[in-house]
Amino acid sequence: MQAAVMTATIVGVEAVPVEVQADVSSGLPGFTVVGLGDTAVMEARDRVRSAVRACGFEFPNARVTVNLAPAPLRKHGTGFDLPVALAILIATRQVPSASADGAMAVGELALDGTVRAVPGMIAFGLAASRAGARLLAAGGRHGPWDGVPGLSHRPLRRLTELRHPDAAALPIATTLTAGTDEGPDLADVRGQCHAKRTLEIAAAGGHNVLFIGPPGAGKTMLARRLPGILPPLTDAERLETAVVHSVAGLDEGPALAGVRPFRGPHHTASVAGLVGGGSPPRPGEASLAHHGVLFLDELPEFGPAALQALRQPLEDGYLTLVRAEGKIRYPARFNLVAAMNPCPCGFFGDDVRRCTCRAGDVERYRGRIGGPLLDRIDLCVRVERPAAGALLSDDTAETTAAVRERVLAARERAAARGGEAARLSGAALLASCELTLQARRQLEVSASAYDLSGRGITRALRVARTIADLEGAARVSPLHVRDAVSYRMVDR
Template sequence: MSLAVTLSRAQEGVAAPQVMVEVHLSGGLPGTSIVGLPEAAVREARDRVRVAIQNTAFEYPNRKVTVNLAPAELPKDGGRFDLAIALGILAAGNQVPRERLDECEFLGELALSGDLRGVSGVLPALLRARARRRRVVVPRANAAEAALVSDADVRVADTLAEVCGWLRGGQDLDTPETASAGGDSTFGPDLIDVRGQLQARRALEIAATGGHHLLMSGPPGTGKTMLAERLPGILPPLTESEALETCAVRSVAGHAVDPALWRRRPFRAPHHTASAVALVGGGSQPRPGEISLAHNGVLFLDELPEFSRHVLDVLREPLESGSIVISRAARQCTFPAQFQLVAAMNPCPCGYAGDPRPRCHCTPDQIARYRSRISGPLLDRIDLCVEVPRVPLADLGAPRSIYDEDSATVRARVIKARTHALMRAGRPNGEISTRELERDCALGAAERQWFEAALERLGLSARAYHRVLRVARTIADLDGGAAALERSHLAEALQYRRF
C-alpha cells in the first residue's frame, strides 16, 4: 500500500484546527505536488522535504508523490507541516512504520540538513491535542513553550533522523522539563516607589479590584506612568488557564515565552504613533495586535490625545466584547482581547493647565480641541477618571508615611475584595452583565432617588449609569463586601466620572 496519513495542526488565530496530511505514491513521471490550499511557504516544502530526507540517509521515492492537506478549504501557511509531510512520504515508502503515526501529531519545519526548526503557534496546538489525548512531537526549539502544558504528552527532537528512529522503536525522544507551577507573577516595579498621590493610588486599587478602565490626567512628571507600570504588580495572579490563554496569543504572534515569567500579567505600552492594525491586529495573514497581546493584562496608552482618533475609536468594540474579529478576503480570525485599559494624558497641549503656578498659555479653544481628540463614546467606556497633580518637592524628600504602601500590601486587599466578586458572580465587577448588576447592586429607596438625581445633574448616559454601579460595587467589596450599596460608595464612584 502506497498511502500514508499523518496528523498536524494549522494556525487560525488562537485556534489550531487539525490537518490530515495524506501522502500517495503512484506511477508516472517522478515529481511532488502539494494540494489542499497551501500557500507559498507550504508549496516550497516539497524542495525542503526532499533534500532533508536525502541528507538524513533515507531514500526519496522516485515516483509521483501527491500530498493532500485536508480539509482543503482551510488555508495553510508556514513551514509547520514539513515534519508531517516528510514522515508521510517515508511511511508511504515503507521506510518507517505507519502504525505509530496514528497516535501522534507532528509540528516542525525542516532545514535542508534534516534538523528541526521551531515554529510559531505550538501552544494552541498542544492545548487542542491534549483535549484529544494525542501525543505531539515538536522541535527542541519549542520545548520551553511545550513545557507550560504540564499534562500534555509531548516529545521533543532535534532532527528528522531522531523522529524516524523513535518511530522504528529505537531510543525514546526527550520530554520537555516541566515549567514552574507558580512562575513569577509579582515581578516588576513596586508601588512603594510612588510618593503621595493618594487619590490616584486609591483609583488604581479600585481599578485592580474590579478590572475597571482608568484614565489619569495631570501635568508632565507627576507619576502617571509610574502608577500605570505598577498596576500589574497589584493585580491577582493569573490562574493556569488564564496564563495559558495569554501565552497562546504570544505563541501565535511569534513571541518567545519565558517559562520563569509565564504567570506574569502582560503590560503593553504601544507608542502613540502606532497604527490601528498594530493596535487591534490584522494583515493578509491575520496576526494579533497590542490589545490581544495585553489579554488578561494591562494596555497602557500614554499621551492618549496624541493617538490618532481613528486608532482610538477601534478600541470601542473590544472594550465591550473582550475579543476582536479580523476579517480578510481569504479568512476570518478571532483573537481574545480581555484587557484592562489604562491611559494617561496632559490636561492641555502644553501640559500645565490648572497648575498653581501660571505656566499654561493655552487658550480655551486649544484646550477644547486637544481634549476633543478623545471621542465621547470612548470616554464613556472608561470607568475611572482621576487627576494626578504635581507632588510638592518637600514631600519627595520627606520620610514615608503610613499611606505609602508597597504592592504586596495593596495586592492582598485587592485579592480579598475580588474574592467577594468571584464568589458572587464568578467574574470581576467590571465584567458583570446588566442582569447580574441588577441582582448584585441593590439600592434602597433613598439611595436610588439620590443616585438618579446625581446622574441627571451630570448628564450621564445609560452606559455610564451601569459603569458607575459597577465601580460602586467594587468600592463596597473593598469596604468589606457589603451586600447593599451605600450612598458613600455611590458618591465615590460618581467622583471618578468627572472629566
C-alpha cells in the same frame, strides 16, 4: 503508495487539525503541494527535499503529490515541513507507519534535517491534547506546552529519529511554576494618594482608567505598577495568555510563570498593530495584553480608527476580525490604563506653569478621543505634579504587597457573588449592588446633574460596587455612589 499524517494550522489563537496526505506514484518526477497553502508552505518542498537527503533517506524519483485537507482552509507557516516529510517517508516505506499513529506532527526542518519549533507550540499542544494524540515536535522534557492537561510529547531533534517509532513519549508537567517577578513597587510613587486609590479600585474590579495631568506628574510610573497589585493569574489564565504570546512568536515563559503582561504601544501604532491583523493574521497589542494591562500613553495622539477599534474589546473582552476567508476571534480582556495631557502644551490648569494653548486648541485636542471610547472608561482622574516636599519625604509609603492584599480580599467577595464588578450588567448588577433607597436616590440625582448616559450609569454602579467590596460592605451606600460618580469626570 499513500500515507497520511495529522498536523494543524493556526487560526486566530487556536490550532485547527489538518491532514497531510502524500501520494507517491510513477510518472514524471515532480513535487506538488496543494490545499491552499501560503508561500511558506509552498517553500516546504525545497526544505523537505534537502532535509530528507541530508538524513540519509532517499527522496523518491517519482511523482509526489501532497494534499493538505481540508482544502478550503487556508494554511500558513513552516510547521508543515515535518508532517510533509513524515508522510512522504511513510509512503515510500522508509519509515514505519507507526511513527505517525496517534501523533500530531508539527515542526520546521533545517536543510540538515534538524527539527525546529515554530510559533504557536502551546496551541498545537492543546490541539493534540483535544484530539487525544501525542505531540511530535522539537523540544525536550520541558517546553512551552508545560501545563497542557493530558498531553504527551515525543521530542525530535532530527528526521533520523523517525526510524524508531517505539521511542517513549514524555508526559508533560501539568503543574506550572509560580513566577517571582513582582515588578516595580507602589511605594516608589511619592504622594498621589488619589491616583493610587484609583489603581486599587481598578485592580479590585477590573476597571479601565484614564489619567489626565501635566508632564512629569507620574502617570506612566503609576500605570506600570498596576500589574503588581492585580491578583495572581490562575492556571487557566496563564495558558490563555501564553497561547496568545506563543502564536505571536513571543516568549511565553513569563505568562506561564504567572507574570501578567504589560503592553505599552507607541501612539503611532496602526489599527492592525493595536487590535490584530496582517497576512497571515497575528494578534495585536490588545490581545497581547490579555489578562494584563494595556497602557496607552498620549491617548489623543493615537489614530482615530485605532482608538475606535478598541471599543469592542473594552466592552466584550475579545476582538473579531472579518476577513475574506472568514472570521478570526482574538481574546482581549485587559485593564486599560490611558494617560494624556490636559492640552497640547500639557499645562492647562497647572498651578506652576501657564498654559499657552487657545481654547479651541484644547477643545479639539480633547475631542480626538471620542465620546464612545470615553464612555467605556470607568475611572477618570486628574493627576497633579507632586510637591518637592512629598518627593523628598522619608515617610514610608504603602507597598504593592499591602495593596494587593486588599485587592485579593475584594475579589474574593466579588467572586462569591459571581465575578468582578466590571463584568456585571443589567439585573445581575443591580442584584449585586443591593442599593439602599438612599443610594438609589443619590444615583438618580447624580445621573441627572451630570447627564450620565445609560452606559455611564452602569459603569458608575460597577465602580460603586467595587468600592463597597474594598470597604467590606455588603450593600452599596450613597457615599459609595457619590465616590463612584466623582470618577465620571468625562461625563460632566
